[in-house]
Amino acid sequence: MTFRYAQRMARVQPSAIRELLALGADPSIISFGGGYPDATLFPVDKLDAVFHEVIRAPGGAALQYAPSNGLPRLREQIASLMRADGTDCTADDVLVLQGSQQGLDFAARMLIDPDDVIITEDPTFLGALIAFDPSQPRYATVPVDADGMQTDQLEAVLRANPRARMIYTVPDFQNPTGVTLSLERRKALIALANAHDVIVLEDTPYRHIRFTGQSLPTLKSLDTEGRVIHLGSFSKVLVPALRIGWAVASPDLLERMGLLKVAADTQTSTLNMAAASLFLDRYDLDDHIATLRSAYRHKKETMLDAIRQHFPQDIHVTDPEGGLFTWATFPEGFDATTFMRDVALPQARVAYVPGATFFPVTPRPNYARINFSAPSEANIRSGIAALGEALKSHFLS
Numbered sequence: 001m002t003f004r005y006a007q008r009m010a011r012v013q014p015s016a017i018r019e020l021l022a023l024g025a026d027p028s029i030i031s032f033g034g035g036y037p038d039a040t041l042f043p044v045d046k047l048d049a050v051f052h053e054v055i056r057a058p059g060g061a062a063l064q065y066a067p068s069n070g071l072p073r074l075r076e077q078i079a080s081l082m083r084a085d086g087t088d089c090t091a092d093d094v095l096v097l098q099g100s101q102q103g104l105d106f107a108a109r110m111l112i113d114p115d116d117v118i119i120t121e122d123p124t125f126l127g128a129l130i131a132f133d134p135s136q137p138r139y140a141t142v143p144v145d146a147d148g149m150q151t152d153q154l155e156a157v158l159r160a161n162p163r164a165r166m167i168y169t170v171p172d173f174q175n176p177t178g179v180t181l182s183l184e185r186r187k188a189l190i191a192l193a194n195a196h197d198v199i200v201l202e203d204t205p206y207r208h209i210r211f212t213g214q215s216l217p218t219l220k221s222l223d224t225e226g227r228v229i230h231l232g233s234f235s236k237v238l239v240p241a242l243r244i245g246w247a248v249a250s251p252d253l254l255e256r257m258g259l260l261k262v263a264a265d266t267q268t269s270t271l272n273m274a275a276a277s278l279f280l281d282r283y284d285l286d287d288h289i290a291t292l293r294s295a296y297r298h299k300k301e302t303m304l305d306a307i308r309q310h311f312p313q314d315i316h317v318t319d320p321e322g323g324l325f326t327w328a329t330f331p332e333g334f335d336a337t338t339f340m341r342d343v344a345l346p347q348a349r350v351a352y353v354p355g356a357t358f359f360p361v362t363p364r365p366n367y368a369r370i371n372f373s374a375p376s377e378a379n380i381r382s383g384i385a386a387l388g389e390a391l392k393s394h395f396l397s
């Protein structure tokens with residue numbers, strides 16, 4: 001039987017890549033494919049303690065409905081984390097979300113009519129495209145280099161797309177490339193958004209996972225006209241299962257997102273919000289983040305060392321200053337999707353994410369996203385060695 005689906009569902013389709021990645025779930029395969037944090041670093045005992053405590057809170061408070069924009073104490077704590085990071089805001093400016101992913105969905109639903117244009121980095125985060133697609137946007141893209149979105153090309157893209165409504169960016173340790181938007185470009189991006197009257201959607205789940213160098217100001221802190229929607233998340237700095245993210249935005253935008261929150265799911269889980277809030281009161285999140293930074297830095301170095309040792313010379317990888325991913329550029333003509341299906345998975349027993357999927361308009365086949373946070377150090381070494389051998393025989397034959 002075929003049902004008559006709404007038009008927006010034409011863009012809501014399973015992707016071939018997802019099917020390919022599902023093969024990577026086989027335990028005999030070393031996966032560099034996911035974007036998972038290292039589960040061995042989850043603060044299990046501390047989470048156990050806070051959940052245990054809040055579940056017995058007086059009056060069943062943590063088991064009850066809560067305000068749809070989030071528990072007041074948690075909104076305060078998030079505002080204080082934002083202020084400590086240089087972004088001036090109060091609890092009133094914070095909307096608690098079901099992961100930052102929900103903010104991507106809401107931003108598109110709030111701002112995009114069919115055929116309006118969303119400007120993204122090229123490549124960009126696949127999950128954002130999945131969230132935006134039901135709003136039926138068109139995409140226009142701006143290439144990325146070592147300093148993030150090439151803002152000198154953004155102006156031309158804005159001019160060519162009068163229906164541009166939103167610029168989506170992951171400024172810190174971008175997914176998929178790992179690159180960070182320079183300060184100069186942050187300022188240029190804000191100036192162009194002001195000049196062309198578009199909203200900026202700033203998505204920052206990796207922001208605090210910095211290995212080296214100085215933190216750069218958020219776009220929100222550089223926002224002069226209240227047009228930046230900043231998204232943050234506890235997924236990478238605490239645990240993804242809490243499903244707690246947030247938006248910081250000007251009152252008008254935040255109020256409308258709050259209305260979409262009511263429509264979507266009434267509120268984020270009270271229990272999870274209460275546990276996160278008690279965690280922040282009782283423990284030092286910065287200490288935990290320091291542990292993550294040093295563990296992921298070490299894994300990143302292990303991976304890049306292994307890549308230098310085993311990959312053919314003409315494959316370039318980024319050396320990210322933070323985050324969870326490196327991005328490989330293969331020679332022109334190489335197809336990372338067919339190589340994964342025909343060689344990497346069945347022979348090397350290794351998975352990565354073929355890069356084509358991250359390009360919203362014109363897929364480019366010769367790239368791959370490689371994750372270093374989830375696999376163990378031993379698996380990083382043996383998986384990269386196996387992948388390197390497979391690549392060498394491919395390029396020699």
Ligand code: PMP
Nearest residue numbers: 035099100101125175233235245
């Ligand atoms: N944005 C980016 C760039 C991501 O990589 C992810 C997930 N890895 C998300 C948003 C969504 O994260 P969450 O909903 O878990 O906060």
